[in-house]
Amino acid sequence: MNAEAETLMAPNGLAASFLSEEASLAALARLEEANVGETRLFTPLAPERTPKPSRLPAVALALGLLGAGFAFGLQSYANVVAYPLNIGGRPPFSWPSFIPIAFEVSVLSAVLATIIGAGALCGFTRYYDPVDETRAIRDAMIDRWVIVVRAANSDALARSRDIMQDCDARVIEEAEL
């Protein structure tokens, strides 16, 4: 990037890295209080803030039950309607023997639902984000807590910088977000 292009780009955000979760959360609280704009926190491990409830378990349960119903129905159809076969005098609708496969298919369906659901909600395959342009984000999955602010205006940008400095940010860099 040449000098001219750099001056043309007006940074509207900040990225700052912190050494601890406590420092980052303190900064985040102050940034939210100051209403500087959209803030995002990137952390090297799952943050300890109270997790919000999610519908994912309910979706996994529903798809698991659907899978079980499908497997049980398919076995019943095959044994009773499509291909009834007398084996050892057992009735065609030997429902207890359909349960293991129904259970396995329900687990497989729930696992697939969880992977696809959690993957979509986590943003899997979103390979590019403007925060990737910052240097700070490269430490977020290593040992730093990184806050990225998209400031509402230049005044908010300046306030954000002051707050981050107050909260002992190690690196503060401007970013085009």
Add this chain to the structure above:
Amino acid sequence: MTLFQARSTLAVSADSRRPNANDPIVAPEQTISTMTAKICAPPLQERWPLWWKLSLGAALFLVLILVISIGWLFYAGIGIWGIDWPVVWGFAIINYVWWIAIASGGTFISALFYLAEVEWRNALNRLAETITIFAAACAAIYPVLHLGRPWLFYWLFPYPNVMTLWPQFRSPLLWDFVAILTYVVSSILFWYFGLVPDLATMRDKAVAPHKRRFYGVLALGFRGSESAWRYYHVGYGLLAALMAPLVISVHSIVGLDFAGAATLGWHSTLFPPFFVFGALLSGFAAVMLLAVPARRLLGLEDFITGRHFDILGKLLLTSSLCVGYAYLMEAFTNFYGPDAAEKRLFANKITGELSPIYWATILFNVLTPQLMWLRRVRLNEIFVVLISIAVIVGMWCERYVIVVMSLRRTHLPSAWGGYTPTIWDWLTLFGAVGLFIAGLLIAIRLLPAISMFEMREVILRNARRDR
């Protein structure tokens, strides 16, 4: 010479890195930065030491043997194996049950102990899950090879076909096919899902562009945003909750493969829990066995400590006692029950020509692990390796006893027979061992051997506790 290269030798016996009774779960001097650097170092190393190359070469040689054995099997048919009437299940089923039990350790440690919120599993779950997927892959080969016409394996799926035939859903063998399929697919997904944050760390740690691209693609764009972590955490917990009952069901169904048949020595309700106990024992033994070289060769002594060996040793001992109880109950129910043929078979097991295999099973699976009562033994890596190997060999002997001894002595004495494995049986067994080892070696070459994001939780929690 780097730290990693310096540690790349087993000749570090009399050192301070030996497991100790007072070891913490993670060395207190480790911070999240030093831990990340240390665990990322081996996979990001440009050149790997001689031990890795030699081991991989040996493992690939065994894989070549496996490929040749399978090729010859495809060409000549299963007549190249020692199986015949009445022993129609030989090494293929013995090896299958053996491998799938070894695979269980990863799921137990990863899923069950995650739900129990124990900290020590965070150092072992990656290694254990990697063992799971390669052992399950080795297990999955055998039933397909045993089909006779392996290229028609898809007939096991209920798919619309011109013959309007359906698989026999009332057979435990078909339950097993679905269970193994579910287990292999779910284990791979659970393993990969658990790897994603660490792959993101590798992406950000890597310097070479091709490595950044490689790990970047695999990390699926994970950046550690708070919202991503929130859903990740929910998803991971859910997967753990699904995997824990799955592993119990898989081994129960493997037990039902046998119990479902009206064969002497098999037709027992004891089999499903018996197989779960056996799986626990083999799984813990496999994790213990591989934890020793992993910590020494990859320099992970600060993370896989004496505390881990102490706990794994106790788990091995507990599962060995469960297996011992099952052996005892098997003997008791035979003599408590009315079936003379069952009594005769059991007497043949303990005194017949194959009785050394039965007693080897008792020696390796029940008696040898009793040494784990002694803390000194649990913390001695040489003893740990020897006892784990004994258990793994013992579990193979157990499956030999179950499969071969029951089939060669049926209800009708006129139908009795024998079984002698051929060279192709043995080569297929050793070839699969090579496949397993090659898979593990490639995995530790490319991926972090310890779950870094979970280890950070332990380190920070300990640091807070100390403050």
